[in-house]
Amino acid sequence: MRVTTEKREALAIEGGPPARKTPLPYGHQSIDEADIQAVVETLRSDWLTTGPKVDEFEEAFAARVGAKYAVSFSSGTAALHGAAFAAGLTAGDEAITSPLSFAATANCVLYQQATPVFADVCADTLNLDPDACAGRITSRTRAVLPVDYGGHPADLDAYMQLADQHRLVVIEDACHALGSQYKGRRVGSIAHMTVFSFHPVKHVTTGEGGMVTTDDGRFAETLRRFRNHGISAEARQRQSSGQWFYEMVLLGFNYRLPDIAAALGISQLHKLEMNLARRKKIAERYEEALTGCGLRLPQVRDDVIPAWHLYPVRIDTSKLPVGRETIFRALRAENIGVNVHYIPIHLHPYYRDRFGFKGGEYPTTERAYEQLISIPMFHGMTDEDVEDVIGAVRKVTHHYLI
Numbered sequence: 073m074r075v076t077t078e079k080r081e082a083l084a085i086e087g088g089p090p091a092r093k094t095p096l097p098y099g100h101q102s103i104d105e106a107d108i109q110a111v112v113e114t115l116r117s118d119w120l121t122t123g124p125k126v127d128e129f130e131e132a133f134a135a136r137v138g139a140k141y142a143v144s145f146s147s148g149t150a151a152l153h154g155a156a157f158a159a160g161l162t163a164g165d166e167a168i169t170s171p172l173s174f175a176a177t178a179n180c181v182l183y184q185q186a187t188p189v190f191a192d193v194c195a196d197t198l199n200l201d202p203d204a205c206a207g208r209i210t211s212r213t214r215a216v217l218p219v220d221y222g223g224h225p226a227d228l229d230a231y232m233q234l235a236d237q238h239r240l241v242v243i244e245d246a247c248h249a250l251g252s253q254y255k256g257r258r259v260g261s262i263a264h265m266t267v268f269s270f271h272p273v274k275h276v277t278t279g280e281g282g283m284v285t286t287d288d289g290r291f292a293e294t295l296r297r298f299r300n301h302g303i304s305a306e307a308r309q310r311q312s313s314g315q316w317f318y319e320m321v322l323l324g325f326n327y328r329l330p331d332i333a334a335a336l337g338i339s340q341l342h343k344l345e346m347n348l349a350r351r352k353k354i355a356e357r358y359e360e361a362l363t364g365c366g367l368r369l370p371q372v373r374d375d376v377i378p379a380w381h382l383y384p385v386r387i388d389t390s391k392l393p394v395g396r397e398t399i400f401r402a403l404r405a406e407n408i409g410v411n412v413h414y415i416p417i418h419l420h421p422y423y424r425d426r427f428g429f430k431g432g433e434y435p436t437t438e439r440a441y442e443q444l445i446s447i448p449m450f451h452g453m454t455d456e457d458v459e460d461v462i463g464a465v466r467k468v469t470h471h472y473l474i
């Protein structure tokens with residue numbers, strides 16, 4: 073028997089009024105007047121790119137995450153590519169990563185002609201499972217790329233230990249996890265290289281942009297060259313020291329972050345603390361209000377402070393037998409911009425065709441994928457937005473709960 077005190081309301085998907093009048097996205101940037109002024113000032117300056125704002129952003133970012141070096145890139149994907157290059161990944165090498173991520177995490181391995189190898193995720197955090205990862209290590213493995221899914225740090229101690237034992241490079245995809253902590257340490261200061269993204273849905277945005285942090289001076293040097301055509305000294309250094317001579321020492325790309333974007337990044341970084349606090353508050357409110365809705369809410373391990381990039385819930389099909397697709401469409405009809413993170417990488421046609429994946433290879437990942445829905449989570453949400461999401465989720469789930 074259904075045990076609920078809420079009466080069944082007409083769902084929007086069945087022609088009833090939506091829980092909210094206008095669509096709410098799952099993630100969105102917040103831009104204030106100070107951000108706009110910072111960009112305008114840079115537009116009026118001498119340097120639109122390779123100028124002082126890039127250095128200033130990198131220094132502020134490194135200080136914020138507790139790393140010695142931060143090297144900016146034109147996107148998180150370019151930053152991943154840089155890290156894969158700096159790790160020395162090349163044809164014949166393997167790198168192990170999570171199938172439950174954005175495709176770029178594995179694509180960066182392919183950019184280097186190396187082979188991405190997947191291992192299944194843990195059922196609680198949906199982060200790469202260190203034991204499964206250990207089981208996939210071969211003599212060809214050169215790197216591991218754990219992903220901080222949703223903003224919950226991966227089990228970094230386990231990966232650093234595996235790296236010591238097998239001489240691997242740990243590239244942490246922390247695109248979800250700026251500002252998170254693992255065992256009292258800041259993400260960005262733990263792995264050999266940590267990669268961040270400044271896409272508009274992330275905690276800090278530069279429009280497009282990315283960063284690699286590291287304590288290793290050689291990695292930092294290689295990353296700087298790689299993003300600048302493989303050239304050993306950058307334009308402004310040459311200009312300020314009056315030199316014309318430069319040398320291209322490796323095959324790099326133009327992956328530079330412009331000063332216009334860096335200026336926005338500096339201004340955005342000032343608000344990171346506030347943004348993290350707001351996201352934490354929203355997560356707490358969701359947890360309080362969405363318990364008992366037939367959803368498995370995100371689990372947080374005791375030794376981490378997550379950054380709450382996403383709020384991914386899993387449909388408990390023993391309580392909501394209609395399944396993910398129906399709940400998803402019903403919430404979209406209520407004007408709640410839900411999303412799914414992620415279609416497992418190995419199930420994309422490109423990966424299926426190239427590597428022969430058929431589905432069934434990573435059961436925990438695939439089962440989670442079938443149940444996952446990300447409900448809106450961004451620091452710019454008002455209290456009313458949060459209550460709209462809660463109202464809609466309760467309305468829809470209670471309609472279908474058994």
Ligand SMILES: *Cc1c(COP(=O)(O)O)cnc(C)c1O
Pocket residue numbers: 147148149150173174176177219245247248269270271280281282
């Ligand atoms: C956003 C994201 C990326 C890529 O970042 P872009 O800046 O969009 O290139 C990579 N990995 C994960 C997990 C991401 O969320």
